[in-house]
Amino acid sequence: MVTLTQLRDAALGGLDRAVAEWTELASALDGLVGRATTGVGGPLRASRWEGADADAAERGVAARGEQVMVAAQEARCVLTVLDTAADRLRVAQQELWAGLAEAAASGFTVFEDGRVEPADPTRRADGAMNSRRHELERRLATSIRAATEVDAQCAQALGRLHPTGTADWADTAADGACVTALAGLDLATIPKGDPVAAAKWWAGLNPSERAMYLAGYPAVLGAMDGLPTEVRDRANRVALAETKVALVAELAAARAKRDAAGRTDDAKWRFRVTALKERLAAIEGLEATLRSGGDLYLMGFSAKGDGRAIVAIGNPDTAAHTAVYVPGTGSGLANLGDHVRRMRRLVIAGQRYTSPGEISAISWLGYDAPDTLAHALSSSDAESAAPKLKSFLQGVGIAQGIDSQRHITVIGHSYGSVVIGESAKSEGGIYARDIIVAGSPGMHVSKAEDLNLPANHVWVGAADGDSVPALGSGAHSPAVKTERSWRRVTPDDLSFGANRMTTEGAHGHSEYWEGEHPESLDNQAAVVAGRYGETKLLWGSRP
Incomplete structure (x- = not known):
């Protein structure tokens, strides 16, 4: 006593x-x-x-x-x-x-x-x-x-x-x-859903208070737009490790119940074991991706559903140019490494125009992407994802110093372009200077200027043999009346008003970031680096 x-x-x-x-x-x-x-x-x-x-x-x-x-x-x-x-x-x-x-x-x-x-x-x-x-x-x-x-x-x-x-x-x-x-520590005191409030709250904490919240609420801090990238990375890596060990324990328990179950319940537990094994494999794939480079930051993580993760190459807080890439249909934690590799190629291509470290490229899988092409005909996933993307981009700007006017480019592939369109056309637009879309089925607008950016800051790539723009236009491209009939206007259409970039050498829906066919990749890198004069266009007007 x-x-x-x-x-x-x-x-x-x-x-x-x-x-x-x-x-x-x-x-x-x-x-x-x-x-x-x-x-x-x-x-x-x-x-x-x-x-x-x-x-x-x-x-x-x-x-x-x-x-x-x-x-x-x-x-x-x-x-x-x-x-x-x-x-x-x-x-x-x-x-x-x-x-x-x-x-x-x-x-x-x-x-x-x-x-x-x-x-x-x-x-x-x-x-x-x-x-x-x-x-x-x-x-x-x-x-x-x-x-x-x-x-x-x-x-x-x-x-x-x-x-x-x-x-x-x-x-x-x-x-x-x-x-x-x-x-x-009260979870209710942590501001949620407001990057400005989050940044202000974090700035008002002393070092020991910040450490205490990292100890108690790593998953919450890791998901907070507006916090410094290094803080989010530190918190998300802890959340990732804690999630993995919890899933390992859950898998062991499910296996025990499967082995003890009678024939009636056996199938239920076999399916559960399979689902948990797939989820763990996806997490291990993310861990392998994070080990693949010393310049990777985990800016977001969740094991829910197909899994979500946001991985940055280079620290966007200090980068002069930042690309935020939104993947499309079929994207999940299991194949995130493929998207990170695409962004790695983009960063390497951008070094033609900038010094090393000046470009950060973020793979933003911060939403539940459609699993199949049939699901991709619905706009519900894009509508759900749009405010999340908008908040994330604002958070990147705040962490950079929103008055710094650093160069942010958002890139959408396939259904990812639908997400960007839904975000950009909303009130106030998105915090980005340029928009690039590739293989886009539509952006829910018929004019580039409706994305709350000057039309000449919207860039479009559509490779030969890519059927997605035509297949998805009925769901995501508004119909426009012409003299003779109505027709769907996809972003790669001349009347859309965007800059149509060349994609010579790329074919189909998935070669926009291939190093073997670099024209599409080089054009995107030039835009990301702000070297607009280096782009090759089929039509349009460079800024």
Whole structure:
């Protein structure tokens, strides 16, 4: 139990210093994770070393990096406990000091055991004095009791924060929930759905407060548009690891139930096991993608449905030019790596026009894309995705410094162009300077100027043999009356008013980013880099 003397004389500045030191440690550990990826993993990948030993080395680097990530998260848990102790003990101490001062002013002496007696022993105590004395004793006892409770709760919490020999994300997630409850962090205080409010809230937190929210709510922070990219990446990687370990446990339980089930229920559990295995395979594919480059940032993650993820090549917060790519039908977590590779080719092509590091390319799979061409005839997925894309683009601009006027280009492939059209035609448009669409079935507008951008900042590619614009036009291209009849106007139509880029060499619906047929890729790279004069057009007017 905490005594009156201990609470009265406690130098709580030591706890404050400990909080600051643990905050610095967590930050340093975060930096070590990055150094392991770029300083060790990068050269390992660049060496093109292959074979079983190379695979083992890569797994070893990844495992060590994961252990450091766990250590960083545990450090945030420790500082959360220490910060909670410092704050609550300080409140109890100040209440005690106030009670002691009031006792002295009222002519009482307070003893070390908490008793309150008149300072003048010859003074006769009347009923009012005794009542006052008992009131002061209760007040002082309340402060001491509060300090004792805080001391016990924080000691218990610290006792569960112990190092493990492996990266135990289940234990780390439980630790995060424990210290969040102890600290009384309220999820309702975190602004949601407003990138401006999110950025303002984050800017108003001190380093230890930021670390505490990272410890308690990584998935929430990772999904918040308007926060710095490095913060979102750190939070989403923790959320990814915690989600994976939870799915592994769920799969084990489902397998046990499948094995124990009778013939009637066996099929249900077999389907469940298959679904969980597919979801885990998709997550492992995302992990492999993230290990493929030291310049990758995980700006969004969810395992719901087909899975969602947002992966940036390069940090968009510091890039001079940023491309945000929205994939189309059939896109999900399982094939995200293909989209990231497309953006990698775009970044490489853009280096013809810029210095290394000036372009960031983001694969935005932040929506539930249609699974099949039949589903893609509906606009419901685009309508649901549009506000999400709009919020994300605004968040990118805020993180860059929205007054900086840096160059953002949004790129849509196939149904992704429908999502962009639905976003851009809404009130206020989207935060982007240029729009590029490839293989577009329509954008829900008949004129490029209806996308809330100058028409000459809308760029269109349609390769030979790509049947999607024609097939999807009935669902996503408005009908326009001509002198003789009505017809559907897709973005690649002359009357749409956009710049029609050449795609010589590309064929069909999926070769717009192929290195073997670079004309489409080079044109897009020129737009992304703001080198409009380098584009090759079939028609249109360059800015």
